[in-house]
Amino acid sequence: MTITQDNRWVDEQGRGVDPFSLPTFADLVFPILHGPYGEDGTIQGLLELLRLPYVGCGVTASAVCMDKVLQKNVCQSYSIPLVPYFWFTRREWDHDQEQVLKSLSQKFPSTNFPLFVKPANQGSSVGITKAHHQTELISGIETALIRDTKVVVEIAVSDVREIECAVLDPNDSPQASVLGEIIPDREFYDYSAKYADSQSQAIIPAQLSKKLTEQIQSVAIKAFRVLDCYGLARLDFLVNGATSEFYLNEVNTMPGFTPISMYPKLWEATGLAYSDLLDRLIELAFARFREKSALNLIH
Structure with a gap:
C-alpha cells in the first residue's frame, strides 16, 4: 500500500483504495512513512480510529x-x-525579526558559530542548514520557515x-x-x-x-x-x-x-x-x- 504525494492511497497495482476499507482486508499495518503525516501521529491516529493493530509508536510519542x-x-x-538550543515561531519572526535575532545573539554569542537551523517538524534532515555567520543564520531561518512554523537553532558540536x-x-x-x-x-x-x-x-x-x-x-x-x-x-x-x-x-x-x-x-x-x-x-x-x-x- 502506498500513499502518494497528493494523498491518494493505492495498492501494488496502482488502484485506488479507500483507507477506511483497510479493516476489511488488513490484519496489521506497518506504517513505514517518514515526515509530516507519516510519523507525526496522524496516520497512527487514523489506525487507532480504524481499530487496526500497527507497528511502532503510538499517537502521543509519534507527535x-x-x-x-x-x-x-x-x-x-x-x-x-541536549545541545543548547533556542526556538521561536513564524509569527514571532514576522512580527519582530530584530528581537528574535537579539534573543538569539544573547543565547548564542558570535563566538558560538557555527549553528544549525532546523524546522521543528520535519524528518530526514529536510530543511536543515548550517550557519557560519549572521547572514547564513538569517538565510537558514527563512529556509526553515518554508517547511514549518517553528524553528530550532542549536550549537554545532x-x-x-x-x-x-x-x-x-x-x-x-x-x-x-x-x-x-x-x-x-x-x-x-x-x-x-x-x-x-x-x-x-x-x-x-x-x-x-x-x-x-x-x-x-x-x-x-x-x-x-x-x-x-x-x-x-x-x-x-x-x-x-x-x-x-x-x-x-x-x-x-x-x-x-x-x-x-x-x-x-x-x-x-x-x-x-x-x-x-x-x-x-x-x-x-x-x-x-x-x-x-x-x-x-x-x-
Missing part, C-alpha cells in the same frame, strides 16, 4: 518526537543531555561524531542495540547524504569505550521511556570527539527499514536477524492492540 521543540522540552525536564542506537520492545522493558557511527561524506549528514548518491559510511559497532557505550545506551532507553515510545525507535546522538561529552540529537519513531538501513543493521549486529526483528515488532503490535482492546474507553 512529540516529530516536534523537535516538544521532544527537547520533555527530554530537558528529565535531565537528558565540535569535533562531532554521529552515533546511533536502536531501541526495541515495550516501553516498560526496552532493549538497546550495539551502537553504530555514521561518517558523512560532507559537512553534516543531510538529506542528500541519507538518500541520494553518497559515500557516507556506517561503522558497526561504533568504536567507543565500553563506559561511553553503556552511558549512551542507558540514555537511549531513558529517552525511549520518558517519551512514551513503543516497539521501536532509533535514537541519534552527537559525541564531542575531544571530550567524549554526548547529547541526544533526535528520536526517530519510524526509522528506515530496508535490510540495509541502520535500525535493522544495528539489531543484526546485536544478534537479532532481520526476519526475527520483523516478527518481534509484529508481536508487539498485536500485544498492544489486545491490551488496549481490553480497556473501557466509553464515557
